Amino acid sequence: MKHCMECGNTLHRTTVDGKERLRCAACGWVHWEDPKLAVAVIVSRDSRVLLGRRGQGERQGLWSFPAGFVDRGEKIEDAAVREVREETGLEVLLGPLFMLRSETGEPVVLAVYSATPGEKAPVPSRELSELRWFDPGNLPPMAFEHDAVVLAAWSERRRGDR
Ligand SMILES: [Zn+2]
The missing domain is CATH 3.90.79.10 (Nucleoside Triphosphate Pyrophosphohydrolase)
Known part of the structure; x- marks a missing residue:
């Protein structure tokens, strides 16, 4: 996954809640990887x-x-x-x-x-x-x-x- 599901901007790897995840710098949407x-x-x-x-x-x-x-x-x-x-x-x-x-x-x-x-x-x-x-x-x-x-x-x- 490369683009934000909410606004379409580029996702970046960053630490969210203690784990590295993809987050959108523009709107803050996080790609939560569910089981x-x-x-x-x-x-x-x-x-x-x-x-x-x-x-x-x-x-x-x-x-x-x-x-x-x-x-x-x-x-x-x-x-x-x-x-x-x-x-x-x-x-x-x-x-x-x-x-x-x-x-x-x-x-x-x-x-x-x-x-x-x-x-x-x-x-x-x-x-x-x-x-x-x-x-x-x-x-x-x-x-x-x-x-x-x-x-x-x-x-x-x-x-x-x-
Ligand atoms: Zn976004």
């Missing part, structure tokens, strides 16, 4: 989880669960249901929030839900080459480091529930 909210969904059936294999782009061939960014103004639970529908064709019954993950210096905050699908077979979206059910104790190569962490916590919780 970005993403949602991920653990869809499970018979204690196996549904993972999709990325068919294109970065991390192609690696696996992950249905996930994506929440639109501004979109209810987060709706975003979770939407992402599962878009990536797998399944309508799911969403459980409560399972985990909220954030890291220092990381702009993305991840909200993880668990969900149960109906009887339908999942159908991969165009971005995915494959969808498959996995035992969380025997995972394929995962796309993101936090995927395995989230699934380990999920398995741990399920063992505790029994």
Whole structure:
């Protein structure tokens, strides 16, 4: 971002509230860099989880669960249901929030839900080459480091529930 959203003048790097940010010298507008909210969904059936294999782009061939960014103004639970529908064709019954993950210096905050699908077979979206059910104790190569962490916590919780 180079220009002020209010008046169009040039933005300058300066310290505002103890952190370097872009500010407009003409009107004082500050570009606040907000966190970005993403949602991920653990869809499970018979204690196996549904993972999709990325068919294109970065991390192609690696696996992950249905996930994506929440639109501004979109209810987060709706975003979770939407992402599962878009990536797998399944309508799911969403459980409560399972985990909220954030890291220092990381702009993305991840909200993880668990969900149960109906009887339908999942159908991969165009971005995915494959969808498959996995035992969380025997995972394929995962796309993101936090995927395995989230699934380990999920398995741990399920063992505790029994
Ligand atoms: Zn300005």
